[in-house]
Amino acid sequence: MAHRPTGKLVYLDEPEEIQIEEHEVPEPGPDGILTEVVRANVCGSELHIWKGHHPEVKEGVLGHEALCRVSELGANVDTDYAGQPVAEGDLIAPAYFITCRKCAACQRGQFNLCENAYENWSKPPEEPPHFHGTFGTHYFVHPDQYFYKVPEGLDPGIAAGANCALSQVLYGIDEIGVGSDDTVVVQGAGGLGLNAIAVANERGAETIVVEGVDRRLDRAEAFGVDHTVDFREYDTVEARAERVADLTGGVGADVGIEVAGVPAAFAEGIHLVRKGGRYLEMGNVSPGQMADFDPGLLTRRSIRIESAVRYDPWYLRKALAFLDDHADDYPYDRLIDTEFDLLDVGEALERSESRDVTRATLVPEHAD
Ligand SMILES: [Zn+2]
Ligand SMILES: [Zn+2]
Structure with missing residues (x-):
């Protein structure tokens, strides 16, 4: 057998214990x-996994948001999932699931809910093909991985973030429907929230963000939000x-989008949306965390609630196209604020967790 090169990977042994x-x-x-x-970006869900809070992933090779360069193509692979020819040396963005x-x-056409989505993700490092994550x-x-x-x-x-936050947001917004007559209130201005502002804006909607951190409010404004509601100034749900x-x-807003990721934000959402409006839940992803919810108010207001986890895999192509069209219209280059060498992954995780870096x-x- 020919001699193969070696590479390094980062894996989680137990919560907060990473190894290379x-x-x-x-x-x-x-x-x-x-x-x-x-x-490879450090996404919020990596921090979840690292802390031991993810419902399914507790250990294994980390990382899912990335931009990659093709180094060896399988003999049967000659195009990407849009039929464009692909060759060694090309830059690609892979979905993080299959x-x-x-x-x-999948038989029902609900590809975002594929039961085998995580079949190859976050496996133990000793298991071939070893490089199960993007860290x-x-x-x-893998085959079947768009x-x-x-x-x-x-x-x-900019492209490295396409396969997570932006694809997720484009999918969710298509599910709930946002048009040029709508006012959209976005709860939270993290990565998902800023993308939601940009996408709603491109659909012609008027946008409002609810947020309580200066740096995030500033970035929401840089992303063109029409109105801000400062959580500290307006300090009750009412x-x-x-x-x-x-x-x-x-x-009230025609559409609400929850991307704050805290249970109380979901409960609050129906207070912000008009009667007969629509509400998209996307930010809360850890089961078992509770909120007080007013179902009677929901009925009285007749708000349609949708939730979205992952995305139909072709949304990744839409995300790349969106970035290609609008990378200069929004300060996407400011979303990634700190680069770390792969070997400094521990520091990258700690400083992300402490919100010292965005x-x-x-x-x-x-890499170049
Ligand atoms: Zn992610
Ligand atoms: Zn499936």
């Missing part, structure tokens, strides 16, 4: 792709509901 290991990089096999990781098209959810020098893209070529000229630092009503002709990105040494 060196493994031989795998062959791509007939239908897989071996890539070099160019940049779409099997055979399970019960590494390499990453293995991936798309990155549009020529799109800044890699006060915030009244403020949103004032901004919307006295009726979005950290890991850059393995081999």
Whole structure:
């Protein structure tokens, strides 16, 4: 057997215990792709996993938001999932999950709910093909894992975020429906919230953000939000509901989007949305955390609630196209504020957790 190069990967042993290991990089096999990781972002859900709060993932190789360079293509792989020819050296963005098209959810066409989505994610590092996550020098893209070529000229630092937050937001917003007549209230101006502001804005909607951190309020404004409601100034649900009503002709927003990620925000949402409005729950992702909720008010107001987890995998192509069209219209380059060497992943996680940095990105040494 020919000698294979080795690469490094980062894995979680137990909560907050990360290790770096060196493994031989795998062959791509007939239908897989071996890539070099160019940049991998530290996403909120990595922090969840690292802390031991994720319902399904407790250990294994970390990382899911990334931009990769094709280093070896399986013999049967000649295009991406949009039919564009792909070759060694191309930059690609892979979805972080697989779409099997055979399970019960896929049979119903609910590809975002594929029951095998995480079949290859966060596996133990000793298990081939070892590079199960994007926190590494390499990453293995499996058969049934959608991936798309990155549009020529799109800044890699901007493109690296496409496969998580922006794809999620585009999918969720299509599910709930946002048009040019709508006023949209976004609860929270983290990565999901800023993307939600940008997408709602491009759909022609008027946008309001509810947020209580200066730096986040500033960034919401930089992303073109029309109105801000400062959580510290309007410090009760009633006060915030009244403020949103004032901004919307006295009726409340047409659409609410929860991306604050705290249970109380969901309970508050129906107070911010008008009678007959729509509400999208996307930020709360850890089951078992509770909020007091007023179901009678929900009925009286007849608000339609949708939730969205993951996305139909072709939304990743839409996300890359959105960035290609609008990277200059919004300060996407400011979303990633700190770069770390892959080997400094511990520091990257700690400083992300303490919110000392907004979005950290890991850059393995081999990358340009
Ligand atoms: Zn993510
Ligand atoms: Zn499936």
